[in-house]
Amino acid sequence: MNITALKGFKDILPEEALLWQRIEMTAREVFRRFAFKEIKVPILEKTALFARSIGETTDIVEKEMYSFVDRNGESLTMRPEGTASVLRAFIEHSLQNQQPVQKLFTLGPMFRHERPQKGRLRQFHQMSVEVLGANQPELDAEVMAMASMVLTELGLTVSLEINSLGCPKCRPAFNEALLLFLDDKKDALCEDCQRRRLKNPLRVLDCKSSSCQSHYQSAPSIIAHLCAECADHFRVVQAGLTSMAIPYTINSFMVRGLDYYTRTTFELLTDSLGAQSAVGAGGRYDGLIKQLGGPDLPGIGFAMGMERLVLMLQQQSSNLEPVQSGLFVAALGERARGIGFAMAQALRCRGVQVLMDYADSSLKSQMKQSGKQNCRHTLILGDEELSKGEAILRDMNTKGQETIPIPLPGVLGEWSAMLAEKIQ
């Protein structure tokens, strides 16, 4: 086998796909309760969209995007995240004119050319949620509540950390204070922080080096630098979380990797995923819609990483046992197969899951298959049954057997309705 999947691109085999379905169903159900609607957007966009939204100097844009020039000479990019596309669609269709506050979610693959490791792939999947057109802090709390509800309903425990990054009014003052502080300490910092200090000063606060962290104990706090409006906003967000009884901690060192965030940011963290601690993260991005050429409307959103949720569920080992269901038609001989085939089709029309073996296998083998596939019933149809005009219906669970009539072609519909009723 010399053609294999690409590095960082993974097949999701049927067993694992079951977990994906469970996550998606749970999320869709929770999103419904909060009246979010699904939007589906393309995977491929013009490169400029991401450069403008995520930030020209972020790692994502600088070195992780799958970008290429298409046949028309235009630079296109496989989306590295979902928000930019949703906002582009929002602006392009003037959705704010249909309903002033839009609550949207989207599911799908994202692409980043990173070195793969646990919980990190080149094609990965996110559930991405956005509220566009409203800036009330209660919404920030509601969005966090929704994210944590998805996790709770999946049986996963995570911790919620929140922060406020301020707004264009108060952030410059903080930046200045931080730069001053870092300038003072610069010789004591690690190499990475030296680099970050110049490129994106906020990022140093997130450094994992314990020696750096010990210096940052006395670093200026963004929260102390918030302007009156931002401080008030943050206060109401916290009050909202408290009133919903959602536990959280404030982490004034938390930073987001995308440049567009303002005010509230948050992360849902776990310690069970190795180096990848965030299973979900998001925040407010009040200037972004305008920055992309749309109206000056606020927004907030978050994304959850599907692969990380799957990993957590797999660790839980509390995975549900397979459910017995459906019917295996064990037909022996060509004539029986012909009749069984017609029965299967009629039953499937009635919503019954029907399995059959066409390989002329022994009854024993077909019984084995029925058991292996967790069928609830097996219908035995051989020469004996054909001559009697009665098939044997076996309940695989109780091992009880009974005979049921073999229908003439004209009454198959009626017969299948009765049998469907009986075995479902």
Add this chain to the structure above:
RNA sequence: GUGAGCAUAGCUCAGUCGGUUAGAGCGUCGGAUUGUGGUUCCGAAGGUCGUCGGUUCGAUCCCGACUGUUCACCCCA
């Protein structure tokens, strides 16, 4: 982009201090008297021991390169 570990059957892994036909468990298929599953017992299929080169009388084992993969840094969901 940087670093470290790993690479033997479909899966999880033994193993050979370098020596004729490389093993186990699980899984798959078959059998245990004619047409009745899950348990048990018996059997079978399935491997160029990642690739290429080197050392050697001889390499799956030692050495090197390459490729793949895993984890971590970085970054991020």
